Amino acid sequence: MHITRFEQAPTYFxxxxxxxxxxxxxxxxxxxxxxxxxxxxxxxxxxxxxxxxSPIEKLYFVIEGELTVETPDGESILQPFDSCRVAPNEARALKNKTNKPVIVLLAMPLAAARQERAPAR
Known part of the structure; x- marks a missing residue:
């Protein structure tokens, strides 16, 4: 088992x-x-x-707040405990259009993430 304490979770940009x-x-x-x-x-x-x-599937789960997910087909609003899947190569934008912070959990395939970061040859 591997535990990551929230206070020690590394940031990424x-x-x-x-x-x-x-x-x-x-x-x-x-x-x-x-x-x-x-x-x-x-x-x-x-x-x-x-x-x-991106070529990577993404799964989003809203923990807190109201998240607007925009695709070329329009916008959807996700509330706490709502989730969505963004398919590979599906364009998306995440937006917080409210005055409160939004907290979103993200799950993505690891192998695909490594490919995305691989240097160009």
């Missing part, structure tokens, strides 16, 4: 994420994992990601 604090809870810098990594994002009021796609 994904590109095109604005007014967000992102923590690794399991996998990658946070410790061993064979198949996926788990992160948590705290999105400040007005915080957001840009609308773009």
């Amino acid at each position: 994904p590109p095109e994420h604005h007014d967000m604090r992102c923590l690794r809870l399991q996998g990658q810098e946070a410790g061993p994992s064979d198949t996926l990594w788990l992160g948590m994002s705290q999105i400040l009021p007005g915080g957001h990601t840009l609308l773009n796609a």
Whole structure:
């Protein structure tokens, strides 16, 4: 078993994420994992990601606040305990349009994350 204490969870800084604090809870810098990594994002009021796609499936679970998820088809609002899947190559933007912070749990495949970070040849 591997435990990551919240107070010791390492931060990470994904590109095109604005007014967000992102923590690794399991996998990658946070410790061993064979198949996926788990992160948590705290999105400040007005915080957001840009609308773009990646080849990696993403699963989001809202812990606190109200998260707007935008895709090319429109916007959906997620409340606490709502979740969504973003398919590989599906464009998405995360937005906090409220005056309260949003806390979101993120799960992503680990092997794909390694491929995304691999240097170009």
